[in-house]
Amino acid sequence: MSELGQKVRSLALPNRTDFMNTTDFAIEIHQLSFHYGERAALDNLDLTIPAKQIFALLGPNGSGKTTLFRILSTLETFQHGKVSVLGLDLSRQANAVRSLLGVVFQSASLDRKLTVLENLRCQAALYGLAGAELSKRIDEVTEQLRLRDRLKEIVETLSGGLKRRVEIAKGILHRPKLLLLDEPSTGLDPAARLDLWQALTQLQSVDGVSVVLTTHLLEEADKADCIAILDHGKSVAYGAPGALRTELGEQVLSVLSTTPDQIVQWLAGQNVQAAIHQHQVRASGQKVAQLIAPLSEHFGSQIQSVTLGQPNLEDVFIARTGHQFWHETPSSDMKRAK
Amino acid sequence: MTPVTIEVPKPNSSAAVMMLAKREWVRFFRQRQRVIGALGQPILFWLLFGTGMRSSFQSGGQDFMTYYLPGTLALILLFTAIFTTISIIEDRREGFLQGVLVAPVPRWTIAAGKILGGGAIAWVQAMIFLTLSVIIGTVTPSIDLFAVAGLMAIGALTLTALGVSFAWPMESTQGFHAVMSLVLLPMWLLSGAFFPVPLPQEGGTVGQWVMHYIMRCNPLSYTVSGLRQLLGGSAGEGTWMPSLTSCWIGSIAFLAITFSIAWFIVLRNQRARN
Structure with a gap:
């Protein structure tokens, strides 16, 4: 790799040094399109997902991330484009890809009537795992996910967090090279989310598994090594979350007020562009910090709070797409109705 | 891209x-209500119909309790096969x-896996009923019971394969109930399980002819009739019954057909749906 190339990459991913030395990608997507009737869920998507990292596909509902997940997990066949997973062609070598993939679905894929152990054994049979190797793996994954004392329990009696842990145990039982997870935090309480991330980080750092997850939660994407933000079936931002945020370079001023329109007008008078979303006025620029005092003087009690901070991933999304993350488009409604 | 060799x-x-x-x-055995539903209802029918229709029914010198026994076996096979294949829809939904x-x-x-597992459950349930019938003396023990077990195994696999073919493309269990009452139960009713296949008489009504040929073309008739003959039954006056050889051939052919249909449907429907 050229020196310049290294520099560019290290700029894009400042918190990952090992990434510079890896040339392999877990997933390479080239010109991928997928249509539901007339509507394009994925629109000439180009994306590379680095190996041995935690990668998050962030996007609002209807952005195409679930469709992408279904394609990558081999549940859905695609119409146009080329996808290679761990160097294998997804459309021609789907079965080979399947044995290297661990898949954790958003909806449960466990048999609720079976015990944890029976579920794991069932999974093992599907992946050709048996005998001493299977016993060893069951020991390992149940240790890793702290499920040892739950093996004999019937799945439907377990809590949501435990069920998700069993799902992950099931997904990694056959030592996949790549673990795919669809909205893994959905339905989990904060403690269970923390557990989940600990497990994922351990998998990635200790076992060298490439982890790819979809999420619509900005704070979850922030924890990934590298992310891609999807919008309307296209990748609109790509890189380490920290790098994407600092790329905006500026501080963000957000004002919670009863009269947001007047504040936007006033800011425009100060040559600062501002926008309203989720009842907040948000403006970025080098001078926004200096505006806090005159702003509070001018609007006084109409202001409930003023915050100055680093841009978050939502700001990145707005900067790249020109619209809000939670903006409901007709197409996203359609997708949900489906 | 560098070629990656992964084992x-x-x-x-x-x-x-x-x-x-x-x-x-x-x-199946963890959900007790399924066991009761699949085994209990046919036995209840057998006791109720067998007792209630004793005086008004005669065919081939058998009372209704004895006549209806092969039909009950077929019904146990059918119910169990249905209960287990309906789980495909649940598997998809869950x-x-x-x-x-x-x-x-x-x-x-x-x-x-579904056909083998479901078929084995259906077969064991029917065997339990057969054993009970031997114990209470409705069935006399003989070497033919091994053939009965064999024919029931074929029937069990056939009906489970048929269930898989119906359940695989279905979105909801409600749809399956429609299939149950419009296809599967009529198939059982018209298999000679409940009443013998009428032999059309010279100058008989059109209805008689139609009924005769529908029942004669019903593949399940051959399994039920085979069970009946192996359990000592014979054609009564004015009724039709295929030869035992035809019964075996018919049953095995039905198995081959349902297997092929299930195979075709599962492989054709490559796209998984949630």
């Missing part, structure tokens, strides 16, 4: 089939199926 493990299809079959088994669909096993292993 791809080869999953064992037969191990997967056996595991999926075993799963059916465990699930998400278990998607986990199997992303596994590196051929798709037919799912259907094979």
